[in-house]
Amino acid sequence: MKLDQVCFRTNHLSPSWTLDAYRQVGGYQVLENILNNKLKPESIIEQIKNSALRGRGGAGFPTGLKWSFMPRRLPGDKYIVCNSDEGEPGTCKDRDILRFNPHQVIEGMIIAGYTIGAQTGYNYIRGEFFEPIERFEAALEEAREAGYLGKDLLGSGFNFQLHTHVGAGAYICGEETALLESLEGKKGQPRYKPPFPAGYGLYGRPTTINNTESLASIPVILQHGADWFHELGTPNNGGSKIFCMTGHVNKPGNYEVPLGTPFAELLELAGGVRNGHQLKAVIPGGSSTPVVPAEIMMGLDMSYDGIAKARSMLGAGSVIVMDDSTCMVKALQRIAYFYYEESCGQCTPCREGTGWLYRVVKRIEDGQGKQEDLDRLVDVAENINGNTICALGDAAAAPVVSFIKHFRDEFQYHIDHGRCMDNTA
Amino acid sequence: MVNIEIDGIPLKVDSSKMIIQAADEAGIDIPRFCYHKKLSIAANCRMCLVEVDKSRKALPACATPVTEGMKVFTHSKVAINAQRSVMEFLLINHPLDCPICDQGGECELQDLSMGYGEGVSRFTEGKRVVKDKDIGPLIRTDMTRCIHCTRCVRFGVEIAGVKELGATGRGEHMEIGTYVEHSLVSELSGNIIDLCPVGALTSKPFRYKARAWEMKAHPSIAPHDAIGSNIELHVRQNDVMRVVPRDNESINEAWLSDRDRFSYQALAHPKRLTDPMIKVDDDWQVVDWQTALETAIKGLQTIINKHGAEEVGGLISPTTTLEEAFLFQKWLRGLGVENIDHRLRQQDFSDHPQQYPLDNWTLGDVQESDAIVLIGSHIRAEQPILAHRIRQAAMMGAAVSNINFFLTDLLMPIEYEMAVDINTMLTTLAGIAKVLSTLMNDSDNDDEWQALYPERTPTAFEQNVAMQLSNAASATLIVGDLANHHPDAAKIRALVHKIAELSGSRCIVVPSANSHAHVIANTLPGKEAKNSLQMWQQSLRAYVLMGFDALHDTAVPVIAKQALKRASFVVALHSFDSEFLRQTADVILPMACFTETSGTFVGIDKQWQQFAGAVAPRGDSRPAWKILRVLGNVSHVEGFDYISSQDVVDEVRQIQAERHDKPIPPYIPDSLTVESDLMMISEVPMYRTDALLRHSEALQKTPETQRIQFARINRKEAEKHGLNHQTPLTLTQQDSVVRLPLEIDDSIADGCVYVATTTDAASRLVSLFGQVSVSQSEAAT
Numbered sequence A: 001m002k003l004d005q006v007c008f009r010t011n012h013l014s015p016s017w018t019l020d021a022y023r024q025v026g027g028y029q030v031l032e033n034i035l036n037n038k039l040k041p042e043s044i045i046e047q048i049k050n051s052a053l054r055g056r057g058g059a060g061f062p063t064g065l066k067w068s069f070m071p072r073r074l075p076g077d078k079y080i081v082c083n084s085d086e087g088e089p090g091t092c093k094d095r096d097i098l099r100f101n102p103h104q105v106i107e108g109m110i111i112a113g114y115t116i117g118a119q120t121g122y123n124y125i126r127g128e129f130f131e132p133i134e135r136f137e138a139a140l141e142e143a144r145e146a147g148y149l150g151k152d153l154l155g156s157g158f159n160f161q162l163h164t165h166v167g168a169g170a171y172i173c174g175e176e177t178a179l180l181e182s183l184e185g186k187k188g189q190p191r192y193k194p195p196f197p198a199g200y201g202l203y204g205r206p207t208t209i210n211n212t213e214s215l216a217s218i219p220v221i222l223q224h225g226a227d228w229f230h231e232l233g234t235p236n237n238g239g240s241k242i243f244c245m246t247g248h249v250n251k252p253g254n255y256e257v258p259l260g261t262p263f264a265e266l267l268e269l270a271g272g273v274r275n276g277h278q279l280k281a282v283i284p285g286g287s288s289t290p291v292v293p294a295e296i297m298m299g300l301d302m303s304y305d306g307i308a309k310a311r312s313m314l315g316a317g318s319v320i321v322m323d324d325s326t327c328m329v330k331a332l333q334r335i336a337y338f339y340y341e342e343s344c345g346q347c348t349p350c351r352e353g354t355g356w357l358y359r360v361v362k363r364i365e366d367g368q369g370k371q372e373d374l375d376r377l378v379d380v381a382e383n384i385n386g387n388t389i390c391a392l393g394d395a396a397a398a399p400v401v402s403f404i405k406h407f408r409d410e411f412q413y414h415i416d417h418g419r420c421m422d423n424t425a
Numbered sequence B: 001m002v003n004i005e006i007d008g009i010p011l012k013v014d015s016s017k018m019i020i021q022a023a024d025e026a027g028i029d030i031p032r033f034c035y036h037k038k039l040s041i042a043a044n045c046r047m048c049l050v051e052v053d054k055s056r057k058a059l060p061a062c063a064t065p066v067t068e069g070m071k072v073f074t075h076s077k078v079a080i081n082a083q084r085s086v087m088e089f090l091l092i093n094h095p096l097d098c099p100i101c102d103q104g105g106e107c108e109l110q111d112l113s114m115g116y117g118e119g120v121s122r123f124t125e126g127k128r129v130v131k132d133k134d135i136g137p138l139i140r141t142d143m144t145r146c147i148h149c150t151r152c153v154r155f156g157v158e159i160a161g162v163k164e165l166g167a168t169g170r171g172e173h174m175e176i177g178t179y180v181e182h183s184l185v186s187e188l189s190g191n192i193i194d195l196c197p198v199g200a201l202t203s204k205p206f207r208y209k210a211r212a213w214e215m216k217a218h219p220s221i222a223p224h225d226a227i228g229s230n231i232e233l234h235v236r237q238n239d240v241m242r243v244v245p246r247d248n249e250s251i252n253e254a255w256l257s258d259r260d261r262f263s264y265q266a267l268a269h270p271k272r273l274t275d276p277m278i279k280v281d282d283d284w285q286v287v288d289w290q291t292a293l294e295t296a297i298k299g300l301q302t303i304i305n306k307h308g309a310e311e312v313g314g315l316i317s318p319t320t321t322l323e324e325a326f327l328f329q330k331w332l333r334g335l336g337v338e339n340i341d342h343r344l345r346q347q348d349f350s351d352h353p354q355q356y357p358l359d360n361w362t363l364g365d366v367q368e369s370d371a372i373v374l375i376g377s378h379i380r381a382e383q384p385i386l387a388h389r390i391r392q393a394a395m396m397g398a399a400v401s402n403i404n405f406f407l408t409d410l411l412m413p414i415e416y417e418m419a420v421d422i423n424t425m426l427t428t429l430a431g432i433a434k435v436l437s438t439l440m441n442d443s444d445n446d447d448e449w450q451a452l453y454p455e456r457t458p459t460a461f462e463q464n465v466a467m468q469l470s471n472a473a474s475a476t477l478i479v480g481d482l483a484n485h486h487p488d489a490a491k492i493r494a495l496v497h498k499i500a501e502l503s504g505s506r507c508i509v510v511p512s513a514n515s516h517a518h519v520i521a522n523t524l525p526g527k528e529a530k531n532s533l534q535m536w537q538q539s540l541r542a543y544v545l546m547g548f549d550a551l552h553d554t555a556v557p558v559i560a561k562q563a564l565k566r567a568s569f570v571v572a573l574h575s576f577d578s579e580f581l582r583q584t585a586d587v588i589l590p591m592a593c594f595t596e597t598s599g600t601f602v603g604i605d606k607q608w609q610q611f612a613g614a615v616a617p618r619g620d621s622r623p624a625w626k627i628l629r630v631l632g633n634v635s636h637v638e639g640f641d642y643i644s645s646q647d648v649v650d651e652v653r654q655i656q657a658e659r660h661d662k663p664i665p666p667y668i669p670d671s672l673t674v675e676s677d678l679m680m681i682s683e684v685p686m687y688r689t690d691a692l693l694r695h696s697e698a699l700q701k702t703p704e705t706q707r708i709q710f711a712r713i714n715r716k717e718a719e720k721h722g723l724n725h726q727t728p729l730t731l732t733q734q735d736s737v738v739r740l741p742l743e744i745d746d747s748i749a750d751g752c753v754y755v756a757t758t759t760d761a762a763s764r765l766v767s768l769f770g771q772v773s774v775s776q777s778e779a780a781t
Ligand SMILES: Cc1cc2nc3c(=O)[nH]c(=O)nc-3n(C[C@H](O)[C@H](O)[C@H](O)COP(=O)(O)O)c2cc1C
Pocket: A054, A055, A056, A057, A058, A059, A060, A061, A063, A066, A083, A084, A085, A086, A087, A088, A171, A172, A173, A174, A175, A176, A177, A209, A210, A211, A212, A214, A215, A390, A391, A392, A395
């Protein structure tokens, strides 16, 4: 299995995060080539499209297609924004990209700016990421000194400025339009779409927002070619992906493996399930994605299309592994609490519904559940789903529906006996 | 234009529309809370979810643009399910305290929950409770009822220009409030009462006073803003319980100023005059109307017979109706009296109100201006709705400039501004005119003006403002109260009209509420007769006063007081009693307030708006037009057999049509230098412009009104005169000496002391504008 091919390609170097280290793997050569030969933005977009790179922030939207929506020739300001807010429970990959290979994010953003016609970029970094912020800032300084940022880059006439913006601890600010509001200095609340950021983004100007991992993939795609990248993964699921292995595994951590790697192999890489325990269930893409029972999960490949087969999502690649000691009611209670606390509160179903879900799940966990609660939970979740401004509403509904669908007997047992089944904690 | 279908009805709609707008125009009802036609789209309540073909999810009708061939279903299973579920979510944390909620009966949540709610709640957890906030004397909050639609927040940012209300907290903990608890500082704040779809924001003065279904709505016209905001009076039995705006796109749109919303409180004030009275040996006796009217006529006639009609002065408030104004002057002229005036706060009469052409414009034109210059106008306080139009213009990119004796936050982007004393005001305006005249090559044919322009090179400010005006496709100049009340007002007006002529701008001299009607009705002095200032200064033997308080509504309180005390006969038509009125009048004729009479107001945009009485006059008071009709009859003046107020309007219109006034040549001042060392400038406080407002309890408790007791001066002048804010300020003006608490306020121009009129202290001043000396001493009393 080919490890660390894309975002972690400097990991074998020590330190891996300096300009020197990055140059050793061919860093900034792509940018120099683009600037020196004034490559056509269209051709860059074409290559990204052919690489089958899909957004690593959760939705898996094809990056090349997203870039093609930008009105490149429209006069006036345009922006490229990197989403390093990384708040989804179970996700910790962007943090390590910024820690161990920040220059690749910078190069990716400059290339993105060049391609979509933006002269200003912002990297919105989660506020608690103290070390990653420092590393990214240091890398920015190096890049500036090397002439990769500023005016008239390498004599090409292209100007590009890049700034760090530090978040303040709200999960919702990872949602792209809430992120824009927050960048503008306002309360972080998602905007209704349409209009989409490509038409009306930061300060009302055309804007592209990409996840850190997506942007960090760009230089590698252009260096080794779209086909190389595409073939690394599977058809329509180009490249490799960092999977954040958390929960009941022996070696939790970030593993960059080709898309399409069987889940079983990935689990193996992470040292397998905690000793003496059996796999019970997996949340494959972060807390917003539907839970998948062990027996189904063991047969899946880790790719967007692969996970979709089990009616779940690859999301941000945040794999939460749960062994047989896990109480699914308690697990759901914790997840429901998260969305209840993190709802921005502007739209009715999410503001009111997330609290309702949490309280009912908690009641069941506390042994006070009523028989009608189970159907009610599903009903309330379905009433939130699809009826809100942003996807946080859907994200809050998905775990509830999937947990009850796959583990209804455990919930039933809680209602009947006021406690966990014997084989769980 | 695109073709769409809503509930099977084919429609052709503008492609820029949202589904909800298309539905509204077609009369198809879609439930909503956050959407409001005058506010930006928030799409947060989700109540308007509808089914749209080709969409997997239900879509918000307020935020989904129409597209060609779109099919919308507002009552399909998908739509109804979505709407029902949103309603359920809204109600789980709502207190459902409808029986004690003032919004009951007119609550959008209550109404919709009847249609979309469930009978029994499936939510059995504890409900959220939110602490109420004190946001001042006008608006009551019950924030537990808030459904977070953010209409109030958007109103603040987009219409009122104040970011005072906002959402704090996330998710279920989100609360609407002022970040720091304090009174809302907006002259339009009451509109959030109407906007709030639930009972979270309700009227404080109206609290627990009546239920929506007990009241009957009567259309009317508001008396304070010079535009005639359209309003609805909500009446129970014979009492106006509250006032709300009535939509009129060309005037107040959907809004109402706080003063026109809350002034109704004065209608039931105990100080309302309810009986005709005459003074007999210094004692007041209530009499019947016949006796009172005869006493009035007899008294006046005696003086006219003995001393001539020149010894009688008729002064009338510009807030009275067109009909009242017309009959007032017709009656007095019938008696031979030509000393008639409505310009009570004016001090400079060098120009004539009919001198300036009344060009045609609408409030919409003002809003569409590219450049607007405010001259001597505290526009937010003087004309809140006009200020809102100007704010909208400014937010759309118009350049708004401001030249005034003090600069306050107008809650809109201001391009250029300058605090000036009168001399700088005049030279600056002349400087602007000079730049324009050079630009327009007008310098050859205008010697008289050229001589007035400053010799120095124009300042950057003058050049900038002149350029803004000459570059604008549509420009508006607004002359406000501070300019109009100034003893050199005519000079200011002449210059502004000159600037308007040179730059092709429209010039709006904003007068008191209904002044246009008074110019039309000709409540102006006849040839050789005295204007209001002369009537006071030259002390007449008899006065007829209508609708105002001489101590508060005139330019020269002490002089007016002395003149009235000296007069041998005073007839007063008024709605409110006061000690001073009783001291000085001989006959008091109680007149009805605007809600109790029919009449016509003429706005600054020259729209004539007629209204009917909604309630019977209080006690034995009468509509003033009827009082004047009888006065005309009893004095045997011809042409007073009107049956209705409509007859009066018809007559005015006819006279208007037949009138061919010779144009009066423009007034050109002889010089622009004014002697001024330290000048007192005075502002009529927003909530005290007439007796009605002064008797409105809640408005008197607002922070704006609480602040009027202070004299204000900037730091530089304070240092120059050795003043500090700890000691009251002594203002000396001829032989009147007044002490006021002092506030150091750098928004006041150099060379100026600011005082508010209509206070007890101000009523002891000789003149509300003019030279004054200041001092401070601990010992003085
Ligand atoms: C509630 C919520 C939280 C999100 N948080 C993140 C985040 O922390 N980081 C991220 O990259 N994308 C996050 N997203 C997804 C972004 O909205 C957006 O789709 C993404 O940044 C686009 O980048 P991509 O196309 O490169 O994936 C979030 C979305 C939602 C609805």
